[in-house]
Amino acid sequence: MANKRFYEDEQALKQYLHEINELPRITPDEEKALARKIQKGDQQALRKLVEANLKFVVSVAKKYRGRGVPFMDLINEGNLGLIEAGKRFDPDRNVKFITYAVWWIRQSIIHAISEQSGVFRISHKTLNMFNNVSRVQNKLQKELGREPSPVEVADELNITELQLRSILSKVVEAQSLNASLSDNGDISLEDLIEQVSIPGADEKLIKESFLDDLDESLSMLNDREIKILSHRYGLNGEDPKTLQEIGKLVNLSRERVRQIEKSALKKIRRSRYQGILKSYLN
Helix, strand or coil, rough: HHHHHHHHHHHHHHHHHHHCCCCCCHHHHHHHHHHHHHHCCHHHHHHHHHHHHHHHHHHHHEEEECCCCCCCHHHHHHHHHHHHHHHHCCHHHHCCCHHHHHHHHHHHHHHHHHHHHHHCCCCCCHHHHHHHHHHHHHHHHHHHCCCCCCHHHHHCCCCHHHHHHHHHHHHHHHHCCCCEECCCCEHHHHHHHHHCCCCCCCHHHHHHHHHHHHHHHCCCCCCHHHHHHHHCCCCCCCCCCCHHHHHHHCCCCCCHHHHHHHHHHHHHHHCCCHHHHHHCCC
């Protein structure tokens, strides 16, 4: 019976992949036009936007195989996230739809793993906040050459030390970072955090979708600001560098590099380009 079920699942998957491969792609202009229709309640436009991006959901779902949920279920859950993204997408934000949608797709898949596998219960909001804490801790550790203090981490996140400790305590109460989260011991909280924090197989597609926009987005900055942001966030195709490393490259102090970075990001945040670079720089 198990072999028959596996065969049927495989056949269903093959049929599904064949069907979505036949669906037409749409241009960015068509994407925005559909989004505007969706805002007016056009269900047919929503269907067309979703269908044009179903193949992307499969590429995201592949990164979560072997987590105790059938692959087709992961795809179905990702599709629900895609639909939600389609309903919420704002075509005037200067962000391509798939870049916006990837967060909703991942969250739906992760939620399904949590519910169906009987593992790890913690709100997505708390998990996302914890991801930010982890990212800042790693960044500061590289810059300072030591473990940052809670005050330093909180300051970097623009929150109070009390808020930081509250975030950490919620995670600790749910489960120890390295503890097993499933009955067979194959999923850990650390695994789930890594899946959310680090781009997966869709990274190339997302980055490629930004390449056409980067030059225009950075054109409002001067040469020194562009150089510093490029090194800081790996926009030049290299690994992101620390403030100290950049300082040596441009012959400036670490603090001066930090000031220039902050000023450049402020310019972008106050411009119409904020939506384009927000998810990429973060």
